[in-house]
Amino acid sequence: MSSVTDPRQPRPALRISEGTSALATKPVSPKIKMATRQLYKSYQKGSFGIPVLQGIDLEIYEGEFLAIVGSSGCGKSTLLHLLGTLDRPDAGEVHFDGYRIDNLPSASRDLLRNKHFGMIFQFYHLLPELTAMENVLAPALIAESTLSYWLRRGEHHRRAVELMELVGISHRVKHKPRELSGGEMQRAAIARALLNKPRVLLADEPTGNLDRSTGKQIMKILGELNQREKLTIVMVTHDPWIAEQADRTVRLVEGRIQGV
Numbered sequence: 001m002s003s004v005t006d007p008r009q010p011r012p013a014l015r016i017s018e019g020t021s022a023l024a025t026k027p028v029s030p031k032i033k034m035a036t037r038q039l040y041k042s043y044q045k046g047s048f049g050i051p052v053l054q055g056i057d058l059e060i061y062e063g064e065f066l067a068i069v070g071s072s073g074c075g076k077s078t079l080l081h082l083l084g085t086l087d088r089p090d091a092g093e094v095h096f097d098g099y100r101i102d103n104l105p106s107a108s109r110d111l112l113r114n115k116h117f118g119m120i121f122q123f124y125h126l127l128p129e130l131t132a133m134e135n136v137l138a139p140a141l142i143a144e145s146t147l148s149y150w151l152r153r154g155e156h157h158r159r160a161v162e163l164m165e166l167v168g169i170s171h172r173v174k175h176k177p178r179e180l181s182g183g184e185m186q187r188a189a190i191a192r193a194l195l196n197k198p199r200v201l202l203a204d205e206p207t208g209n210l211d212r213s214t215g216k217q218i219m220k221i222l223g224e225l226n227q228r229e230k231l232t233i234v235m236v237t238h239d240p241w242i243a244e245q246a247d248r249t250v251r252l253v254e255g256r257i258q259g260v
């Protein structure tokens with residue numbers, strides 16, 4: 001596997017703005033955690049190909065909190081899905097910790113996602129038949145054999161409760177997704193993404209359905225995870241105030257990255 005880590009890479013500029021003083025003082029490691037090289041993706045509509053990503057070169061630094069912005073339909077979710085190996089590019093490469101990951105067999109990509117990536121989807125993707133707590137626990141169930149899960153069930157349960165408290169939905173553990181509000185589903189999806197202690201959090205509009213005050217709380221939680229646990233965060237957002245909370249913002253325009 002090829003390496004893309006280049007110690008000569010410049011450090012990303014830190015954004016200093018109101019309300020981000022804690023983040024702004026953080027030293028950002030120059031180590032590249034994830035990178036894309038000339039990433040292309042288009043979708044087929046009948047006999048037409050709709051080009052979405054047209055040569056994305058992006059480097060994401062370890063411990064960085066990166067925001068991706070851009071107009072609706074410009075390909076932000078598509079890019080996040082490619083970073084998370086949920087989909088494959090037509091051309092180009094995705095790297096994680098210096099290893100190429102876009103061409104791994106699907107079982108290895110599943111493992112990588114489960115062990116190293118936490119994903120918050122724009123439309124949550126909670127399983128409708130499971131309660132909020134069971135949805136949060138799902139990554140542990142997937143990661144382990146039935147026996148191992150059973151032996152560690154107390155530990156998993158405690159972590160799930162802790163995370164549900166963190167995102168403020170501990171009073172909704174037994175609710176099914178259809179019995180939750182949009183914001184509560186979003187918060188359950190955030191807790192689920194954090195269950196397996198990922199090294200990279202890929203968050204698609206994590207505050208998209210929350211009011212400003214709840215959105216602020218979620219951003220505070222993400223900021224603390226980024227600072228305290230050195231969690232690398234890649235967050236897609238429409239909201240300029242939310243993007244301001246990140247270390248760095250890049251914009252997706254006409255299939256390419258601006259502002260790196």
Ligand SMILES: Nc1ncnc2c1ncn2[C@@H]1O[C@H](COP(=O)(O)OP(=O)(O)OP(=O)(O)O)[C@@H](O)[C@H]1O
Nearest residue numbers: 043044052070071072073074075076077078079122
């Ligand atoms: N499975 C698909 N099949 C065909 N076209 C698709 C598919 N998924 C996405 N697209 C198209 O690709 C483009 C990019 O979609 P994407 O969801 O990545 O945009 P986005 O930037 O996340 O938008 P939003 O801000 O509205 O969430 C859109 O024009 C969309 O219609």
Ligand SMILES: [Mg+2]
Nearest residue numbers: 076077122204
């Ligand atoms: Mg989207």
